[in-house]
Amino acid sequence: MNPTTLIKTLFLLVALSLVAAAPAEAQRGRRGQQEAKKEQLFPNATREERSQKAAPRMQRDMAKLMKAYEEEKFSEVVSVGESVGNNKSAGAYEKSWAYQLIGIAKAELNDYPGAIEAYRKSLEANGLDNNAHFQIMLQLGQLQYQEDKFDDALATLDRVLSETRKEDPQTLALKGGILYQTERYDEAATVLKRAIELDGGAHDNWVQMLLASYINAEKFDQATALGEELLAKKPDDARLLFNVATMYAQNDQYDKATGLLETGRGRGLLDEKGYRQLYALYSNMEGHEAKAIDVINDGLGKNILKPGVDIYTALGQAYYFSDQIPQAIDAYQKGVPLATDGEMALNLSRLLSNEERYAESRKMAQDALAKGIRRPGDAWVIIGRAEHGLGNRAGLIAAYREAAKFPETKQTAEEWLKKNAGR
Helix, strand or coil, X not given: CCHHHXXXXXXXXXXXXXXXXXXXXXXXXXXXXXXXXXXXCCCCCCCCCCCCCCCHHHXXXXXXXXXXXXXXXXXXXXXXXXXXXXXXXCCHXXXXXHXXXXXXXXXXXXCHHHHHXXXXXXXXXXXXXXXXXXXHHHHHHHHHHHCCCHHHHHHHHHHHHHHXXXXXXXXXXXXHHHHHHCCCHHHHHHHHHHHHHHHCCCCHHHHHHHHHHHHHCCCHHHHHHHHHHHHHHCCCCHHHHXXXXXXXXHCCCHHHHHHHHHHHHHCCCCCHHHHHHHHHHHHCCXXXXXXXXXXXXXXXHCCXXXXXXXXXXXXXXXXXXXXXXXXXXXXXXXXXXHCCCCHHHXXXXXXXXXXXXXXXXXHHHHXXXXXXXXXXXXXXXXXXXXXXHCCCHHHHHHHHHHHCCCCCCHHHHHHHHHHHCCC
Protein backbone atom coordinates (compact mmCIF):
# COMPACT_ATOMS: atom_id res chain seq x y z
CA MET A 1 0.00 0.00 0.00
CA ASN A 2 1.11 3.39 -0.74
CA PRO A 3 -0.66 5.79 1.58
CA THR A 4 1.08 8.95 0.51
CA THR A 5 -1.15 9.77 -2.48
CA LEU A 6 -4.28 8.74 -0.65
CA ILE A 7 -3.59 10.96 2.33
CA LYS A 8 -2.76 14.01 0.28
CA THR A 9 -6.23 13.83 -1.22
CA LEU A 10 -7.92 13.15 2.11
CA PHE A 11 -6.03 15.99 3.77
CA LEU A 12 -7.30 18.47 1.21
CA LEU A 13 -10.83 17.29 1.91
CA VAL A 14 -10.33 17.98 5.61
CA ALA A 15 -9.17 21.51 4.90
CA LEU A 16 -12.12 22.14 2.61
CA SER A 17 -14.56 20.93 5.27
CA LEU A 18 -13.59 23.78 7.60
CA VAL A 19 -15.92 26.72 8.19
CA ALA A 20 -16.53 29.08 5.27
CA ALA A 21 -13.99 31.79 4.64
CA ALA A 22 -16.06 34.78 5.62
CA PRO A 23 -17.36 34.94 9.19
CA ALA A 24 -21.12 35.22 9.33
CA GLU A 25 -20.96 38.70 10.79
CA ALA A 26 -19.13 40.11 7.78
CA GLN A 27 -21.36 38.34 5.30
CA ARG A 28 -24.57 39.64 6.83
CA GLY A 29 -23.46 43.12 7.81
CA ARG A 30 -23.84 44.79 11.18
CA ARG A 31 -27.43 43.66 11.57
CA GLY A 32 -26.16 40.13 11.20
CA GLN A 33 -23.61 40.79 13.91
CA GLN A 34 -26.39 41.65 16.35
CA GLU A 35 -28.28 38.49 15.41
CA ALA A 36 -25.18 36.31 15.69
CA LYS A 37 -24.56 37.45 19.23
CA LYS A 38 -27.75 35.68 20.28
CA GLU A 39 -25.96 32.38 19.78
CA GLN A 40 -22.66 32.10 21.58
CA LEU A 41 -20.51 29.73 19.55
CA PHE A 42 -17.77 29.73 22.17
CA PRO A 43 -19.51 30.05 25.54
CA ASN A 44 -16.53 28.78 27.54
CA ALA A 45 -13.93 31.05 25.93
CA THR A 46 -11.29 32.57 28.19
CA ARG A 47 -11.51 35.83 26.23
CA GLU A 48 -13.98 38.43 27.50
CA GLU A 49 -16.67 39.57 25.10
CA ARG A 50 -16.20 42.87 23.31
CA SER A 51 -18.64 45.69 22.66
CA GLN A 52 -19.68 45.91 19.00
CA LYS A 53 -20.63 49.59 18.95
CA ALA A 54 -18.95 51.71 16.29
CA ALA A 55 -17.94 55.33 16.91
CA PRO A 56 -20.45 57.70 15.24
CA ARG A 57 -17.73 59.52 13.29
CA MET A 58 -16.60 56.22 11.71
CA GLN A 59 -20.01 55.02 10.56
CA ARG A 60 -19.90 56.72 7.14
CA ASP A 61 -16.54 55.10 6.27
CA MET A 62 -17.73 51.76 7.57
CA ALA A 63 -20.91 51.97 5.52
CA LYS A 64 -18.80 52.69 2.43
CA LEU A 65 -16.64 49.67 3.24
CA MET A 66 -19.65 47.40 3.70
CA LYS A 67 -21.18 48.59 0.43
CA ALA A 68 -17.98 47.72 -1.45
CA TYR A 69 -17.93 44.33 0.22
CA GLU A 70 -21.57 43.54 -0.55
CA GLU A 71 -21.00 44.55 -4.19
CA GLU A 72 -17.92 42.28 -4.26
CA LYS A 73 -15.63 45.14 -5.28
CA PHE A 74 -12.72 43.52 -3.51
CA SER A 75 -9.97 45.91 -4.61
CA GLU A 76 -12.10 48.77 -3.27
CA VAL A 77 -12.67 46.80 -0.05
CA VAL A 78 -8.89 46.67 0.44
CA SER A 79 -8.32 50.39 -0.18
CA VAL A 80 -11.31 51.58 1.88
CA GLY A 81 -10.58 49.06 4.60
CA GLU A 82 -6.98 50.22 4.95
CA SER A 83 -8.23 53.78 5.17
CA VAL A 84 -10.52 52.76 8.04
CA GLY A 85 -7.77 50.79 9.74
CA ASN A 86 -5.35 53.73 9.58
CA ASN A 87 -7.88 56.34 10.70
CA LYS A 88 -6.86 57.92 14.02
CA SER A 89 -10.48 57.94 15.06
CA ALA A 90 -10.85 54.18 14.56
CA GLY A 91 -11.09 52.12 17.71
CA ALA A 92 -10.43 48.42 18.27
CA TYR A 93 -13.81 47.42 16.86
CA GLU A 94 -13.50 49.44 13.66
CA LYS A 95 -9.93 48.21 13.01
CA SER A 96 -10.75 44.56 13.64
CA TRP A 97 -13.81 44.76 11.43
CA ALA A 98 -11.98 46.54 8.61
CA TYR A 99 -9.04 44.14 8.58
CA GLN A 100 -11.44 41.21 8.67
CA LEU A 101 -13.03 42.40 5.43
CA ILE A 102 -9.60 43.16 3.94
CA GLY A 103 -8.60 39.57 4.70
CA ILE A 104 -11.70 38.23 2.96
CA ALA A 105 -11.13 40.52 -0.04
CA LYS A 106 -7.47 39.58 -0.41
CA ALA A 107 -8.34 35.90 -0.25
CA GLU A 108 -10.89 36.49 -3.04
CA LEU A 109 -8.11 38.20 -5.01
CA ASN A 110 -5.85 35.16 -4.42
CA ASP A 111 -3.47 37.23 -2.30
CA TYR A 112 -3.21 34.67 0.49
CA PRO A 113 -0.12 36.12 2.23
CA GLY A 114 -1.94 39.45 2.26
CA ALA A 115 -5.07 37.78 3.67
CA ILE A 116 -2.99 36.16 6.42
CA GLU A 117 -1.50 39.51 7.38
CA ALA A 118 -4.92 41.18 7.40
CA TYR A 119 -6.42 38.50 9.63
CA ARG A 120 -3.48 38.86 12.00
CA LYS A 121 -4.11 42.60 12.24
CA SER A 122 -7.80 41.96 12.87
CA LEU A 123 -6.95 39.64 15.74
CA GLU A 124 -4.31 41.99 17.13
CA ALA A 125 -6.81 44.87 17.21
CA ASN A 126 -8.92 42.54 19.37
CA GLY A 127 -12.15 44.43 18.83
CA LEU A 128 -14.73 41.89 17.60
CA ASP A 129 -17.00 39.64 19.61
CA ASN A 130 -15.94 36.08 20.35
CA ASN A 131 -17.90 34.54 17.50
CA ALA A 132 -16.14 36.66 14.87
CA HIS A 133 -12.77 36.71 16.65
CA PHE A 134 -12.35 32.95 16.84
CA GLN A 135 -13.79 32.27 13.40
CA ILE A 136 -11.19 34.66 11.99
CA MET A 137 -8.56 32.74 13.94
CA LEU A 138 -9.79 29.48 12.39
CA GLN A 139 -9.65 30.99 8.91
CA LEU A 140 -6.13 32.23 9.60
CA GLY A 141 -5.07 28.69 10.50
CA GLN A 142 -6.58 27.33 7.29
CA LEU A 143 -4.83 29.93 5.15
CA GLN A 144 -1.52 29.22 6.90
CA TYR A 145 -1.97 25.56 6.03
CA GLN A 146 -2.76 26.40 2.41
CA GLU A 147 0.46 28.40 2.23
CA ASP A 148 2.45 25.46 3.70
CA LYS A 149 3.11 27.35 6.93
CA PHE A 150 2.43 24.23 8.94
CA ASP A 151 4.05 25.29 12.22
CA ASP A 152 2.17 28.59 12.14
CA ALA A 153 -1.08 26.80 11.36
CA LEU A 154 -0.63 24.36 14.23
CA ALA A 155 0.15 27.21 16.63
CA THR A 156 -3.00 29.06 15.51
CA LEU A 157 -5.23 26.00 15.85
CA ASP A 158 -3.79 25.20 19.29
CA ARG A 159 -4.55 28.76 20.29
CA VAL A 160 -8.16 28.37 19.12
CA LEU A 161 -8.60 25.14 21.05
CA SER A 162 -7.01 26.57 24.17
CA GLU A 163 -8.71 29.97 24.21
CA THR A 164 -12.17 28.71 23.28
CA ARG A 165 -11.96 25.69 25.58
CA LYS A 166 -14.02 23.91 22.94
CA GLU A 167 -13.08 20.61 21.28
CA ASP A 168 -14.45 21.41 17.87
CA PRO A 169 -14.20 18.29 15.64
CA GLN A 170 -13.51 20.26 12.45
CA THR A 171 -10.67 22.15 14.10
CA LEU A 172 -9.23 18.93 15.49
CA ALA A 173 -9.53 17.23 12.10
CA LEU A 174 -7.60 20.03 10.39
CA LYS A 175 -4.95 19.88 13.11
CA GLY A 176 -4.72 16.11 12.68
CA GLY A 177 -4.31 16.53 8.93
CA ILE A 178 -1.47 19.01 9.39
CA LEU A 179 0.23 16.69 11.88
CA TYR A 180 -0.03 13.90 9.31
CA GLN A 181 1.34 16.19 6.60
CA THR A 182 4.38 16.87 8.79
CA GLU A 183 4.84 13.12 9.45
CA ARG A 184 3.91 13.34 13.13
CA TYR A 185 1.78 10.23 12.77
CA ASP A 186 1.32 9.30 16.43
CA GLU A 187 0.07 12.78 17.27
CA ALA A 188 -2.09 12.85 14.18
CA ALA A 189 -3.77 9.58 15.15
CA THR A 190 -4.56 10.84 18.66
CA VAL A 191 -6.08 14.08 17.41
CA LEU A 192 -8.01 12.49 14.55
CA LYS A 193 -9.43 9.79 16.81
CA ARG A 194 -10.80 12.46 19.14
CA ALA A 195 -12.26 14.43 16.21
CA ILE A 196 -14.05 11.31 14.97
CA GLU A 197 -15.39 10.53 18.44
CA LEU A 198 -16.82 14.03 18.79
CA ASP A 199 -18.22 14.00 15.25
CA GLY A 200 -19.76 10.57 15.52
CA GLY A 201 -17.77 9.24 12.56
CA ALA A 202 -19.74 11.26 10.01
CA HIS A 203 -16.70 12.11 7.86
CA ASP A 204 -15.28 9.09 6.05
CA ASN A 205 -12.22 11.04 4.95
CA TRP A 206 -11.24 11.64 8.59
CA VAL A 207 -11.51 7.92 9.30
CA GLN A 208 -9.40 7.08 6.26
CA MET A 209 -6.78 9.55 7.46
CA LEU A 210 -6.77 7.98 10.91
CA LEU A 211 -6.29 4.57 9.32
CA ALA A 212 -3.33 5.86 7.32
CA SER A 213 -1.89 7.52 10.44
CA TYR A 214 -1.93 4.18 12.24
CA ILE A 215 -0.28 2.47 9.29
CA ASN A 216 2.48 5.07 8.94
CA ALA A 217 3.07 5.00 12.69
CA GLU A 218 3.39 1.20 12.32
CA LYS A 219 0.56 0.69 14.78
CA PHE A 220 -0.76 -2.23 12.82
CA ASP A 221 -2.92 -3.64 15.60
CA GLN A 222 -4.88 -0.39 15.86
CA ALA A 223 -4.96 -0.06 12.09
CA THR A 224 -6.28 -3.59 11.68
CA ALA A 225 -8.93 -3.14 14.36
CA LEU A 226 -10.14 0.07 12.74
CA GLY A 227 -10.06 -1.50 9.29
CA GLU A 228 -12.13 -4.46 10.47
CA GLU A 229 -14.65 -2.11 12.03
CA LEU A 230 -14.95 -0.13 8.81
CA LEU A 231 -15.18 -3.25 6.68
CA ALA A 232 -18.01 -4.61 8.80
CA LYS A 233 -19.95 -1.45 7.89
CA LYS A 234 -18.87 -1.41 4.25
CA PRO A 235 -18.22 -5.00 3.14
CA ASP A 236 -18.33 -4.02 -0.55
CA ASP A 237 -15.63 -1.35 -0.27
CA ALA A 238 -12.96 -2.89 -2.51
CA ARG A 239 -10.21 -0.44 -1.54
CA LEU A 240 -10.86 -0.97 2.16
CA LEU A 241 -10.87 -4.73 1.75
CA PHE A 242 -7.49 -4.56 0.02
CA ASN A 243 -6.07 -2.28 2.72
CA VAL A 244 -7.22 -4.54 5.55
CA ALA A 245 -5.77 -7.57 3.78
CA THR A 246 -2.49 -5.67 3.42
CA MET A 247 -2.46 -4.97 7.14
CA TYR A 248 -3.05 -8.64 7.90
CA ALA A 249 -0.08 -9.49 5.70
CA GLN A 250 2.09 -6.88 7.42
CA ASN A 251 1.20 -8.53 10.73
CA ASP A 252 2.19 -11.93 9.28
CA GLN A 253 -1.45 -13.03 9.43
CA TYR A 254 -1.28 -14.62 5.99
CA ASP A 255 -4.28 -16.91 6.40
CA LYS A 256 -6.47 -13.91 7.28
CA ALA A 257 -5.03 -11.90 4.41
CA THR A 258 -5.63 -14.59 1.80
CA GLY A 259 -9.03 -15.45 3.27
CA LEU A 260 -10.20 -11.85 2.97
CA LEU A 261 -8.82 -11.49 -0.54
CA GLU A 262 -10.48 -14.75 -1.56
CA THR A 263 -13.76 -13.38 -0.25
CA GLY A 264 -13.20 -10.33 -2.40
CA ARG A 265 -12.30 -12.47 -5.41
CA GLY A 266 -15.44 -14.52 -5.01
CA ARG A 267 -17.56 -11.38 -4.94
CA GLY A 268 -15.79 -9.73 -7.86
CA LEU A 269 -14.17 -6.97 -5.77
CA LEU A 270 -10.52 -7.57 -6.64
CA ASP A 271 -8.75 -5.48 -9.24
CA GLU A 272 -5.34 -6.22 -10.72
CA LYS A 273 -3.57 -5.08 -7.56
CA GLY A 274 -5.73 -7.39 -5.45
CA TYR A 275 -5.02 -10.39 -7.69
CA ARG A 276 -1.31 -9.65 -7.58
CA GLN A 277 -1.31 -9.43 -3.82
CA LEU A 278 -3.23 -12.69 -3.49
CA TYR A 279 -1.02 -14.79 -5.76
CA ALA A 280 2.11 -13.25 -4.23
CA LEU A 281 0.94 -14.25 -0.76
CA TYR A 282 0.20 -17.80 -1.90
CA SER A 283 3.57 -18.00 -3.65
CA ASN A 284 5.31 -17.22 -0.36
CA MET A 285 3.25 -19.70 1.66
CA GLU A 286 4.68 -23.20 1.61
CA GLY A 287 2.41 -25.71 -0.04
CA HIS A 288 0.09 -23.12 -1.60
CA GLU A 289 1.47 -23.23 -5.14
CA ALA A 290 -1.76 -24.73 -6.52
CA LYS A 291 -3.72 -21.76 -5.15
CA ALA A 292 -1.26 -19.31 -6.67
CA ILE A 293 -1.69 -21.05 -10.02
CA ASP A 294 -5.47 -20.87 -9.72
CA VAL A 295 -5.43 -17.14 -8.90
CA ILE A 296 -3.09 -16.28 -11.77
CA ASN A 297 -5.01 -18.32 -14.35
CA ASP A 298 -8.30 -16.89 -13.07
CA GLY A 299 -6.95 -13.35 -13.37
CA LEU A 300 -5.62 -13.97 -16.86
CA GLY A 301 -8.85 -15.62 -17.92
CA LYS A 302 -10.89 -12.64 -16.73
CA ASN A 303 -8.44 -10.19 -18.33
CA ILE A 304 -7.84 -8.61 -14.91
CA LEU A 305 -4.20 -9.69 -15.00
CA LYS A 306 -2.40 -8.66 -18.16
CA PRO A 307 0.11 -11.05 -19.73
CA GLY A 308 3.64 -10.03 -18.77
CA VAL A 309 7.04 -11.29 -17.75
CA ASP A 310 6.30 -11.01 -14.03
CA ILE A 311 3.00 -12.87 -14.36
CA TYR A 312 4.47 -15.75 -16.35
CA THR A 313 7.52 -15.91 -14.08
CA ALA A 314 5.28 -16.29 -11.02
CA LEU A 315 3.13 -18.85 -12.83
CA GLY A 316 6.17 -20.79 -14.04
CA GLN A 317 7.69 -20.88 -10.55
CA ALA A 318 4.41 -22.05 -9.01
CA TYR A 319 4.18 -24.87 -11.54
CA TYR A 320 7.86 -25.77 -11.03
CA PHE A 321 7.62 -25.97 -7.24
CA SER A 322 4.51 -28.11 -7.52
CA ASP A 323 6.40 -30.53 -9.85
CA GLN A 324 4.38 -29.59 -12.93
CA ILE A 325 7.39 -29.16 -15.17
CA PRO A 326 5.70 -29.18 -18.61
CA GLN A 327 3.30 -26.48 -17.43
CA ALA A 328 6.21 -24.49 -15.98
CA ILE A 329 8.03 -24.66 -19.31
CA ASP A 330 4.88 -23.55 -21.11
CA ALA A 331 4.53 -20.54 -18.80
CA TYR A 332 8.14 -19.48 -19.38
CA GLN A 333 7.75 -19.93 -23.12
CA LYS A 334 4.82 -17.51 -23.08
CA GLY A 335 6.85 -14.97 -21.14
CA VAL A 336 10.04 -15.03 -23.21
CA PRO A 337 8.67 -13.04 -26.21
CA LEU A 338 7.42 -10.36 -23.80
CA ALA A 339 10.77 -9.84 -22.10
CA THR A 340 13.05 -6.93 -22.88
CA ASP A 341 16.17 -8.79 -21.68
CA GLY A 342 17.34 -12.37 -21.70
CA GLU A 343 16.75 -13.31 -18.05
CA MET A 344 13.55 -15.24 -18.66
CA ALA A 345 15.07 -17.07 -21.62
CA LEU A 346 17.99 -18.04 -19.36
CA ASN A 347 15.61 -19.48 -16.75
CA LEU A 348 13.77 -21.38 -19.45
CA SER A 349 17.07 -22.76 -20.75
CA ARG A 350 17.79 -24.15 -17.26
CA LEU A 351 14.42 -25.90 -17.13
CA LEU A 352 14.90 -27.38 -20.60
CA SER A 353 18.39 -28.51 -19.67
CA ASN A 354 17.08 -30.30 -16.59
CA GLU A 355 14.58 -32.08 -18.81
CA GLU A 356 17.44 -33.05 -21.18
CA ARG A 357 15.90 -31.09 -24.02
CA TYR A 358 19.39 -29.99 -24.99
CA ALA A 359 18.84 -28.47 -28.42
CA GLU A 360 16.04 -26.24 -27.09
CA SER A 361 18.08 -25.41 -24.00
CA ARG A 362 21.06 -24.31 -26.11
CA LYS A 363 18.83 -22.17 -28.31
CA MET A 364 17.28 -20.42 -25.29
CA ALA A 365 20.70 -19.78 -23.71
CA GLN A 366 21.93 -18.28 -26.97
CA ASP A 367 18.82 -16.11 -27.18
CA ALA A 368 19.41 -14.99 -23.59
CA LEU A 369 22.96 -13.89 -24.47
CA ALA A 370 21.69 -12.03 -27.52
CA LYS A 371 19.11 -10.11 -25.47
CA GLY A 372 21.51 -9.42 -22.62
CA ILE A 373 21.72 -10.92 -19.12
CA ARG A 374 23.38 -10.03 -15.84
CA ARG A 375 25.56 -13.17 -15.68
CA PRO A 376 26.61 -14.24 -19.20
CA GLY A 377 28.85 -16.97 -17.81
CA ASP A 378 25.80 -18.90 -16.61
CA ALA A 379 24.45 -19.08 -20.14
CA TRP A 380 27.74 -20.43 -21.46
CA VAL A 381 27.77 -23.15 -18.79
CA ILE A 382 24.26 -24.18 -19.85
CA ILE A 383 25.36 -24.17 -23.49
CA GLY A 384 28.31 -26.35 -22.53
CA ARG A 385 26.01 -28.83 -20.81
CA ALA A 386 23.76 -28.89 -23.89
CA GLU A 387 26.73 -29.52 -26.18
CA HIS A 388 27.78 -32.36 -23.89
CA GLY A 389 24.29 -33.85 -24.02
CA LEU A 390 24.31 -33.56 -27.80
CA GLY A 391 27.70 -35.27 -28.01
CA ASN A 392 29.55 -32.22 -29.30
CA ARG A 393 32.84 -32.18 -27.34
CA ALA A 394 34.33 -29.34 -29.35
CA GLY A 395 31.25 -27.22 -28.69
CA LEU A 396 31.47 -28.12 -24.98
CA ILE A 397 35.10 -26.99 -24.72
CA ALA A 398 34.38 -23.80 -26.67
CA ALA A 399 31.45 -22.98 -24.36
CA TYR A 400 33.55 -23.47 -21.21
CA ARG A 401 36.31 -21.30 -22.65
CA GLU A 402 33.70 -18.55 -23.03
CA ALA A 403 32.43 -19.19 -19.49
CA ALA A 404 35.99 -18.74 -18.18
CA LYS A 405 35.91 -15.11 -19.35
CA PHE A 406 33.30 -14.11 -16.77
CA PRO A 407 33.85 -13.75 -13.02
CA GLU A 408 30.72 -15.67 -12.04
CA THR A 409 31.90 -18.85 -13.79
CA LYS A 410 35.65 -18.28 -14.25
CA GLN A 411 36.90 -20.63 -11.52
CA THR A 412 34.51 -23.49 -12.30
CA ALA A 413 35.17 -23.29 -16.03
CA GLU A 414 38.96 -23.10 -15.68
CA GLU A 415 39.03 -26.08 -13.31
CA TRP A 416 36.97 -28.14 -15.77
CA LEU A 417 39.09 -27.10 -18.72
CA LYS A 418 42.32 -27.95 -16.86
CA LYS A 419 41.00 -31.36 -15.98
CA ASN A 420 39.24 -32.22 -19.24
CA ALA A 421 40.80 -30.13 -21.99
CA GLY A 422 44.46 -30.02 -21.00
CA ARG A 423 44.30 -26.36 -19.97
